[in-house]
Amino acid sequence: MSLPRVVIAAPASGQGKTTVATGLMAALTDRGTRVSPFKVGPDYIDPGYHGLAAGRPGRNLDPFLTGEDLIAPLLLHGSHGADLAVIEGVMGLFDGRLGTGGFASTAHVARLLDAPVILVVDARHASRSIGALVHGMATFDPTVRVAGVILNQVGSPRHAKEARDAVGLPVLGVLPRNLAIEAPSRHLGLVPAAERDDAGIRAIGEAVAAHVDLDAVAALAHTAPAIDALPWDPTAVVRQAGPLRPRVAVAGGRAFTFRYPETEELLVAAGCEPIEFDPLTADALPEDTAALWIGGGFPEMHADRLAANRSLRADIASAVAAGLPTVAECAGLLYLCDSLDGEQMAGALPGTAAMTGRLTMGYREATTERATLLGRPGERVTGHEFHRTATVTTGDPAWLLDGRPDGVASATLSASYLHVHWAGHPRLAQRFADAAHAFAADPTTWAPTPWAAPTPPEKAPAEPDLLHHGDRDLAPGLTDLAVNVRQPHTPDWLVRAITDDADWAAYPDPEPARQAIAAHHGVAAEMVLPVAGAAEAFTLIARAIHGDALVIHPQFTEPEAALLAAGRTPRRHLLRPEEGFRLDPAAVPAAELIVVGNPTNPTGVLHSRDALLALRAGTLVVDEAFLDAVVGEPETLIAPEMPGILVLRSLTKTWALAGIRAGYVVGDPALVASLAAQQPPWSVSSPAVAATVACLAPERAAEAAALALEARVARADLVARLTGIGLDPVEGEAPFVLVDTSPIARHSLRADLADRGLAVRRGETFPGLGPTWLRLAVRDPHTHQRLVEAITQIKEHHAG
Structure with missing residues (x-):
């Protein structure tokens, strides 16, 4: 996406970044440019000035x-409808988190956004030496x-x-000494914009317009290349947890001015x-x-005015005591205490x-040893502390x-000095919204959903072998019910196409395949990527699609294996056998990447399109490898x-192409x-x-449809025979059947069946299934009858 943008930086703090950046925003806005304002770092105060200058929320x-x-998606989200983005830096250009080589510095963000930088230099104590300073800043990091x-x-x-003659870069403006355009400060920095009118902002804008070449600044912003990213979308990372629209009281006014705009946007997206209410003046919560x-x-x-508002203090104390879901950050923590500097506060927390x-200031990594309203053991949250x-x-x-206890929390409360940007941790927003929905549904009976701690490692069940596939259960002399390839041989016409039509002497060109796929599905060619089977596709997804990943199990194990191979640890959501392994979107946790099968391997369950679309929280990956059957x-x-x-689609199963990928x-x-x-070059072979x-030629449509109908009939036959011997196969649509054989034995029947000449796929190789589950590929009625007779023999053997 194209977005003109420029970063306003400085060699150090106190050089005038905020004055210049705010003045540029105001000056450009005054002449009709729609400016989107941003601040590098966790600052709340500067974005307030930016918002006054640009007439739209300042963001971080x-x-x-x-x-x-x-970073790029949030920039594009905050710049919707804007002509140009002005991004104010933090501290010195290359100053970031200590000990990290400049991580989270202005330079880091400028690199991520490929944005040009304008350096603001305070010239009070130098003249020609400024040239050396600028030269060093400009060449330090190419x-x-x-x-x-x-x-x-x-x-x-x-x-x-x-100074101008010494600087080897274009000088876009010269601001004279003029203290009248500086914002007043206090113990934590500038005075918040909410406590001032915008007359000072207008004065800063007029001074910048008089002394800075705005056309040159805009021209420089237009040199920034297009951004290869999509705007952040809060509706993609959280979901609505119920039919109501619960009201969330958000403290505002002059005393509580610190919050990121994305916080409220996430709450709205979560339903x-x-x-907003002002604790200085409101008699009660909304x-x-x-x-x-x-x-x-x-x-x-x-503090004196907050203390004087006795009715609100009492209302908040009783509401928190009654279990009202409550999040309080920094100032919120202070207000919930019994007192602040001797003045009475809400008294919702015992403490002063x-x-x-x-x-106290710095980035923090937060963990918790127990479940609270927001936190869960084993999770890491990043935030900032400043007080x-x-x-x-x-x-x-x-x-x-960073290992130090902070704040107070319970299942309904989280009060801490930690400031968290919920766009980076949308699961916190989801948990808070879920609690609000539950409270709104019935405040008299609501209780937090119990959180089940993970089983201790020493008691945890053995992890399934994610690299196990059905061919591993085969052996010479065994009839194959383990591998889901439908036909015993590749069709003759397909063999001829592979051997005669493919130019094996030339490097592969996937374009004909791309065009054939696009035509077959009626989509644009840029929506299509040929791959060397689903395994390659999952590897590419694990490398290219970032963020918190969730895999819905039981399903094909390759997605989780690929994520682990890429150094990521996905979460799992297990579908339940007592619910027929059916998908309930409301029960699936939000994640930035969700992977699900349809019909799912190994259950065979076909989920509805509406249920799948309800999972769109970030990127949704659906494995439709068996849908053509x-x-x-x-x-x-x-x-x-x-x-x-x-x-994801595969041609392997229907057309017997396992060896081609x-x-x-x-x-x-x-x-x-x-x-x-x-994707590496030439990964999709000429064959x-x-x-x-x-396979996707129009003349093959009738044959593919006939094979799918054959599979349906064959599945029905296998299900009927299994039901006839007292088993209860999972209801599904795929050319395989999942069945729990625990009525026969409490162990896997795989070895017993192999002794009788039959290979089946073991269930315990899928997360969420135990050894008594078997996945059976559908075959012909004769093979099905052999299978049920063998199971009957095993049952009789165990009964005897």
């Missing part, structure tokens, strides 16, 4: 808080493009000329209705409040808070901040428009392009290209 870009992968300079605090025209969110700010500056002479107060509280801590291919997600969706991906063009960027073209 911080790789530590949200991860590197979200991957950062310092493209222009604005000189600030210049004393005279002669001073300006001396909530944020309602009517029908189902959850409470209190962010940061300066309650110490307004007071100002100190010590500034000059200290609290003395009782109760279990909300977080361990289902009559009419119902519930497919392949369509002319597939935002956020990737569908022919498959493809259809989906969102941007996601398909990201997979293609990871696979020829096979794809031949």
